[in-house]
Amino acid sequence: MAISSATKAATDALSVNRAPVSVGAQEVHKWMQSFTWDFDKNRTKYSTKYKMANDTKEQFKLIAKEYARMESVKDERQFGSLQDVLTRVDAANRVHPKWNESMKVISNFLEVGEYNAIAATGMLWDSASAPEQKNGYLGQVMDEIRHTNQCGYINYYFAKQGQDAAGHNDARRTRAIGPLWKGMKRVFSDGFISGDAVECSINLQLVGEACFTNPLIVAVTEWASANGDEMTPTVFLSIETDELRHMANGYQTIVSIANDEAASKYLNTDLNNAFWTQQKYFTPVLGMMFEYGSHFKVEPWVKTWNRWVYEDWGGIWIGRLGKYGVESPASLRDAKKDAYWAHHDLFLLAYALWPTGFFRVTLPTAEEAEWYEANYPGWYDMYGKVYEEWRSRGCEDPNSGFLPLQWFAENNHPIYIDRVSQVPFCPSYCKGASTLRVLEFNGKKHSFSDPWGERMWLSEPERYECQNIFEQYEGRELSEVIAEGHGVRSDGFTLISQPHTNKDGKLWTLDDIKKIGCVFADPLKAL
Amino acid sequence: MANIHDNPTRDEWMKKIAGLNSVANGHAFLTAFRAKHLSPFKTDFSLELDGQWIECKIEEKVALLKHAEFSDTQFLNNCTCGQDAQKVANAAVAKMDACTNMYEAERIHVDFRLACKPPIMPVNVFMDTDRLLGTKLMELRNTDYYALPLEELRKVRGVKVITLQ
Numbered sequence: 001m002a003i004s005s006a007t008k009a010a011t012d013a014l015s016v017n018r019a020p021v022s023v024g025a026q027e028v029h030k031w032m033q034s035f036t037w038d039f040d041k042n043r044t045k046y047s048t049k050y051k052m053a054n055d056t057k058e059q060f061k062l063i064a065k066e067y068a069r070m071e072s073v074k075d076e077r078q079f080g081s082l083q084d085v086l087t088r089v090d091a092a093n094r095v096h097p098k099w100n101e102s103m104k105v106i107s108n109f110l111e112v113g114e115y116n117a118i119a120a121t122g123m124l125w126d127s128a129s130a131p132e133q134k135n136g137y138l139g140q141v142m143d144e145i146r147h148t149n150q151c152g153y154i155n156y157y158f159a160k161q162g163q164d165a166a167g168h169n170d171a172r173r174t175r176a177i178g179p180l181w182k183g184m185k186r187v188f189s190d191g192f193i194s195g196d197a198v199e200c201s202i203n204l205q206l207v208g209e210a211c212f213t214n215p216l217i218v219a220v221t222e223w224a225s226a227n228g229d230e231m232t233p234t235v236f237l238s239i240e241t242d243e244l245r246h247m248a249n250g251y252q253t254i255v256s257i258a259n260d261e262a263a264s265k266y267l268n269t270d271l272n273n274a275f276w277t278q279q280k281y282f283t284p285v286l287g288m289m290f291e292y293g294s295h296f297k298v299e300p301w302v303k304t305w306n307r308w309v310y311e312d313w314g315g316i317w318i319g320r321l322g323k324y325g326v327e328s329p330a331s332l333r334d335a336k337k338d339a340y341w342a343h344h345d346l347f348l349l350a351y352a353l354w355p356t357g358f359f360r361v362t363l364p365t366a367e368e369a370e371w372y373e374a375n376y377p378g379w380y381d382m383y384g385k386v387y388e389e390w391r392s393r394g395c396e397d398p399n400s401g402f403l404p405l406q407w408f409a410e411n412n413h414p415i416y417i418d419r420v421s422q423v424p425f426c427p428s429y430c431k432g433a434s435t436l437r438v439l440e441f442n443g444k445k446h447s448f449s450d451p452w453g454e455r456m457w458l459s460e461p462e463r464y465e466c467q468n469i470f471e472q473y474e475g476r477e478l479s480e481v482i483a484e485g486h487g488v489r490s491d492g493f494t495l496i497s498q499p500h501t502n503k504d505g506k507l508w509t510l511d512d513i514k515k516i517g518c519v520f521a522d523p524l525k526a527l
Numbered sequence: 528m529a530n531i532h533d534n535p536t537r538d539e540w541m542k543k544i545a546g547l548n549s550v551a552n553g554h555a556f557l558t559a560f561r562a563k564h565l566s567p568f569k570t571d572f573s574l575e576l577d578g579q580w581i582e583c584k585i586e587e588k589v590a591l592l593k594h595a596e597f598s599d600t601q602f603l604n605n606c607t608c609g610q611d612a613q614k615v616a617n618a619a620v621a622k623m624d625a626c627t628n629m630y631e632a633e634r635i636h637v638d639f640r641l642a643c644k645p646p647i648m649p650v651n652v653f654m655d656t657d658r659l660l661g662t663k664l665m666e667l668r669n670t671d672y673y674a675l676p677l678e679e680l681r682k683v684r685g686v687k688v689i690t691l692q
Binding site for chain 1: 658
């Protein structure tokens, strides 16, 4: 039978160069390197001020098909454990109630970070010109999509199987009133996706992931386990196995710009600003979530911070990048000072502002107070005494008519919000390094708590126009604001947040808050 | 009950916006509103809470007026003042290219956004111009970032120090 000319041509070609019956991953990767897509006009919204080299390598050398196979196995193990074993043993109800509340914050907030990281690594894909480097970023885009789902799933699981669904579900509806939300958006959103793509990479990969992933995603599994939470390690360790790829991507981002003239002009400034931006929020918030959101303690936060942020990242990781001209951030020294007391200062304010949150907070028990004093000498005189006073005035009881916020007003300790980081601070009652700086520009006052943030604002004022809750709700009564900001449970009047986790304790309602007559005031107006 | 989402200030502005009936008066209304109530250089602080919401509503109205009045060619090529959008953009880019001072560059960029943010300028022209201006501004801002001590930087920025602890 006659064959067509096309079939003959194909047969002839195969006789010269047989198609392989199997292909190794390395062969495929080698083949992929020869891709010559046209990247000349490829760019992200703001073309980066750095020029990324077009021969940059990528360490993982993982093709998309292998990636998908590997991740699907990880997903099967993770979801299998959660849906089968852990549900059967009622694991979500074995979690210590205090830790249950911490996971409302940690997983909901990390979900925002992962979501923005999808866009951040997409921007890097657009910016890079080396096929291998693009491949590394592609892997990360897919990771971040997976992680966003995983973080959402943790809260879904706790809400469905656990002990207090409010706050695990639909936490975002409180985003306008919760004082932790805006700072979180600053680090996890603005820092990751606004402006120069390489600067975003420094925020996300070089600082967020290489520096704070260990204290966040690894440490959280230890604290979770210690407090009876089997779900979080199951999910977060699965996330962590991908984070190595992200750290490697951050490293390669720096390698790709190392020979560019722009690196000597901008790189260390971008790194210092990124480090300060990220640490200003993560240092106090993570320490607070671990130590005050748990009953069983793993180790003092300051030790975790010193080991992973100061020594491992600031010393070893940045040290390895020294040959490319990268220096340890100048602000690292100031951050180290903050790592000792900043989270204690923040919890004092977080407890005082509890009605505006989406999670329940608990005062330290006597046993916990001993742990704090042993690990942070001087803790009792500064904080322990205040918590005792608040407890004796009935701060947990809705019939007491007492909100800790009143204590700050009675004692003339105004609470300010840092314009750049959006983190609340009380300069007249703190042990951390916060100092009050108030500047007026074009008729408007701005408060800052440190010189690094002040410089960022002086350099780019239009970047930090976000209003804080005191400006936004000045003159408004607290219960009205909570109702308007959706801070109530499904019955329409019980607050999502509560000042205790005692299952027999009374729950505060909008009426309880209204009776107190607490009205928002902007402290900057008094200056 | 008046609240942050639904209040008399917004109602009052919605009435004013409803009165806009041509691209010409929509353009004048929107650019004047932005210059007065938005950006770090605004001159009126009375709409701190509602300004961006109101701006959004004016933009919606101007976009609809533009849709009704403009031909397809005008829609892609002209600003709402009638000028050729690319010429306006080129002028802003040329000004930025010639600029070596970060404060002047910042003003060029802010003024461009106040004057041209869509629907004033077609999105296809605006976005690319905004990128070019922003890229140059970022370079100028990051050069010699720590050259001035904070005291000097405050003076150059023109801020008044209220408290320094």
